[in-house]
Amino acid sequence: MKITAIKTFILHVPVTREGISDSTHSLTHWGAPGVIVETDAGITGYGYSGTHAHLPSDRLITECIDTCYAPILIGRDPLEVTALFKEMDRFPPMQWVGRGGIAQLAIGAIDVALWDIKAKAANQPLWQHMGGTARKIRAYNTDGGWLNFSLETLVSDCRASVEEKGFTGVKIKVGSPNLRTDITRLEAVRKAIGPDITLAIDANGKMDLPSAIRLGNLAADLDIFWFEEPLWYDDVASHARLAEAISIPIALGEQLYLPHNFATFFDAHALHYAQPDVARLGGVTPWIQVAEMAWSRGLPVVSHVGDMMQTHIHTAIGHPSCTMLEYIPWLRECFTEPATAEDGYFLVPQEPGAGTTLRPDAIARFGVA
Ligand SMILES: [Mg+2]
Known part of the structure; x- marks a missing residue:
């Protein structure tokens, strides 16, 4: 060919x-x-x-x-x-x-x-071509916890994600100018969704180390699944110090460009959930390299979905390090087989290819x- x-x-x-x-x-x-x-x-x-x-x-x-x-x-x-x-x-x-x-x-x-x-x-389908078997990947909803939402909208949206859409996990944004605001929002969401729903937080690289430690300590009783991108993306040493200082696991990777960057974080014990993204990392080839590194260290891979899940649902099913994937439905109308979550789990794609065929x-x- x-x-x-x-x-x-x-x-x-x-x-x-x-x-x-x-x-x-x-x-x-x-x-x-x-x-x-x-x-x-x-x-x-x-x-x-x-x-x-x-x-x-x-x-x-x-x-x-x-x-x-x-x-x-x-x-x-x-x-x-x-x-x-x-x-x-x-x-x-x-x-x-x-x-x-x-x-x-x-x-x-x-x-x-x-x-x-x-x-x-x-x-x-790519997941099968990678050697995977048809299996359910749990979806957690990211499209509901935005920082520009009022407290009322945030709470009602997270509640709807769970009660109406069937998600068993949600992620909300933190990094408000006043740290107490983040805690108030977290407490309200945890109260609304109950103790059994996975709740993750994401600061998008905004915080400094002492603030992140403080937030981690104040949120310690809310059963936070992970603290995503708490600090500037490339600051390995401070992430390692944060990982030691708080009980909440660290997730990151959406801003890392190379497998070598992940290796540095792994070696420093500076993250717990690896979030490689085919859209930034250079595609499926280096994504597999990162997933293999994480797998060999006993660390789960939960990709960031810059592609809006189209390829990542395949790589998630296709690699044993993945059990969960975020859900953001922004590109659904572009593809012949849009990635779909029902009752909290992704459907297994059936079309041959990487899920990227445009309508x-x-x-x-x-x-x-
Ligand atoms: Mg993020």
Whole structure:
């Protein structure tokens, strides 16, 4: 099989609310700058990254694909996906300016598209192609705990997630200007959802070490499942100190670009739940590397879903380190088989490929120039 064409696209899709905020970001749309890889076998692969729908920076990603990596790929066999990943990852002019950031987001979109082709060529969903068996992955709801929600909205939304939608886990944002506000919101949500529901918190890298220790101690009796991105993303030493200082487990990884970054956190005992994201990490190839590292250390993998679960439901089913996945339904209208949660569990995808096949009208509806 040979790659015959590389075409890029950018989708901007409205989020399901009026607009959402965490401690660090505010957005109204989710961005999916991506790539369509065509082959001489008639199999087409789709892959994309996940962004905050900022068109100038989305264009940097698609231009990187078009001008820096497409020349490497044209005429090559897409089934040699790990070899092509290494070639892109170590392409000297790009490793000089990349090894993170835009370059890794571009490689991630391509690598997912190549795995999409590889699984389609085998006529298998990716989870099966990875060696997994059809199994239930528990869904926890992230699209309900935003920091811009009033206390009343936050509580009613979390209650609805559990009582009406059937989720057995929710995550809410913290990192308010006043730490007592976070505690008040946490106590109210825990009271509303009861003791049996998984409750996680996420500071999106906002806090400093003493504040995070204080929050961890004040929340110690609320059975918090994990404290996600409490501190600045790259600060390994402070995460290690926090992990020693509080009883709540640490989760992070959505902002890490390389498997080596995860290795550094693992070696420092600075995280408990690994959250690699194919959309940032460079695709499925390095995601598997991180999952294997976590698995060998007895640490669960609960991916961040910059792809809005489309590929991560496959990697979650396909790798034994995963038992749970977050649910954010922002890109559902873009795909032929949108990732779906029912009664608190994800349905097992049935279509061959990596879950990324666009609906025929997706680019016409959500594409931006
Ligand atoms: Mg997060």
